[in-house]
Amino acid sequence: MIIRLKLSEFLPDHHHCSLNQIELKEQVDQKDQDQKFLEFGRCNLLKQFLQSGSHSHFIHLEGKKNGQQIACRQQDQQQYRNFENLYKQHNSMLVEEGIDDLKFNIFKANQIIGRENSLIIITYHFLSNNEILRSINQDKLMSFLSNIYQGYRRDVAYHNDLHGADVVQSSQILLNQGLRKMAAFDALDEFSFIIACACHDYKHDGFNNQYHINSLSERAIRYNDVSVQENFHVASAFEDLMRPENNFLEQLDITQQKIFRKRMIESILATDMAKHFDKLKAFQQCIQKDTLGFNTYLPCPSDQPSKQTQDLFNIAIHAADLGIHCRTFELSLKWSELLHEEFFFQGDEERRLGLPTMDIFDRVKNDVSKNQIGFIKFFVLPLYISISEVVPDAKEQVENIESNIENWGTYKYTHPKNIELE
Numbered sequence: 001m002i003i004r005l006k007l008s009e010f011l012p013d014h015h016h017c018s019l020n021q022i023e024l025k026e027q028v029d030q031k032d033q034d035q036k037f038l039e040f041g042r043c044n045l046l047k048q049f050l051q052s053g054s055h056s057h058f059i060h061l062e063g064k065k066n067g068q069q070i071a072c073r074q075q076d077q078q079q080y081r082n083f084e085n086l087y088k089q090h091n092s093m094l095v096e097e098g099i100d101d102l103k104f105n106i107f108k109a110n111q112i113i114g115r116e117n118s119l120i121i122i123t124y125h126f127l128s129n130n131e132i133l134r135s136i137n138q139d140k141l142m143s144f145l146s147n148i149y150q151g152y153r154r155d156v157a158y159h160n161d162l163h164g165a166d167v168v169q170s171s172q173i174l175l176n177q178g179l180r181k182m183a184a185f186d187a188l189d190e191f192s193f194i195i196a197c198a199c200h201d202y203k204h205d206g207f208n209n210q211y212h213i214n215s216l217s218e219r220a221i222r223y224n225d226v227s228v229q230e231n232f233h234v235a236s237a238f239e240d241l242m243r244p245e246n247n248f249l250e251q252l253d254i255t256q257q258k259i260f261r262k263r264m265i266e267s268i269l270a271t272d273m274a275k276h277f278d279k280l281k282a283f284q285q286c287i288q289k290d291t292l293g294f295n296t297y298l299p300c301p302s303d304q305p306s307k308q309t310q311d312l313f314n315i316a317i318h319a320a321d322l323g324i325h326c327r328t329f330e331l332s333l334k335w336s337e338l339l340h341e342e343f344f345f346q347g348d349e350e351r352r353l354g355l356p357t358m359d360i361f362d363r364v365k366n367d368v369s370k371n372q373i374g375f376i377k378f379f380v381l382p383l384y385i386s387i388s389e390v391v392p393d394a395k396e397q398v399e400n401i402e403s404n405i406e407n408w409g410t411y412k413y414t415h416p417k418n419i420e421l422e
């Protein structure tokens with residue numbers, strides 16, 4: 001049975017207020033093609049219906065906005081339970097593809113898993129043994145993660161859901177290599193950090209902070225030009241988390257909820273590149289020689305353990321955010337193409353709007369190979385060398401970075417004409 005609701009008269013109450021038409025389909029039985037037309041008098045009735053939990057089947061809400069098809073979904077609880085089954089189906093493939101190490105090819109895994117499940121499955125892989133899962137409503141967690149997938153934009157070439165999943169995976173490699181041992185992480189800390197990584201670029205629109213500041217965008221105005229995108233990502237994620245169907249925090253006590261929120265906010269704000277040198281310097285100051293001459297990580301003793309943990313999370317998420325340069329050159333190149341697709345789109349917009357722009361956003365002026373070497377040597381390599389001083393296994397990343405610098409030195413970059421975004 002498919003129920004269609006015509007909502008054109010009462011859309012002002014609804015967040016998709018510019019929609020001309022919304023159809024609600026309740027797929028009860030694929031074989032039963034009986035269709036009903038219902039008219040709802042008020043849009044909040046629809047919202048009540050969606051939030052009531054009384055429906056037990058998959059609901060798909062879709063409509064047209066400015067001629068483009070858009071969709072939002074309210075999936076039923078059974079659907080979320082199926083994520084665990086879905087994860088089990090893909091678990092051996094993920095292990096074979098090296099989900100726990102640097103060779104992991106997220107593009108290949110995505111082709112096997114399917115785009116709408118990749119971020120959720122990869123995030124779930126790292127959450128699956130976390131004891132916090134036993135204390136929360138997992139259906140709501142999966143509803144939230146599904147919401148996060150949907151909020152990432154597929155028309156943004158680089159800062160999308162796959163990048164979110166890539167940062168989850170890259171940061172976990174660093175924790176597994178030794179960062180985890182350097183502070184007293186508990187299950188809630190790590191749970192919060194994994195979710196923060198998954199959400200860290202939520203609803204990114206493909207423009208950097210400087211573009212937002214220069215264009216006096218709504219986001220820049222709201223956040224007073226301070227870490228504009230990062231503030232927006234974390235605030236938007238929390239806005240969605242607070243929706244009753246997503247709020248998996250309900251079963252945690254107030255103290256745990258506060259810890260989760262603090263880890264999310266601070267980890268996501270730490271991804272602002274403007275803080276790179278301050279964070280790196282603070283991290284380097286904690287690296288000291290022990291009596292045997294070995295490098296040891298010694299955080300400032302006056303810092304609370306909670307801050308010491310957060311400082312490490314901040315380094316891990318920031319390093320993971322630059323993690324494309326630690327992969328094989330083939331993967332690094334693919335990510336770089338997507339990143340430059342986004343950069344050049346921004347540069348085109350800046351020129352069109354008469355805003356200041358930089359050569360790296362200019363599709364003609366940017367010597368990509370040369371600039372990649374400059375960026376890697378200036379930002380990425382010193383960060384990973386510092387990490388490897390206290391996490392010896394991270395020398396693997398340093399070796400890959402050095403090899404990528406050599407590869408960029410001989411590679412003549414031509415930006416692809418057509419990049420597949422889906």
Ligand SMILES: [Zn+2]
Nearest residue numbers: 163200201321
């Ligand atoms: Zn990012």
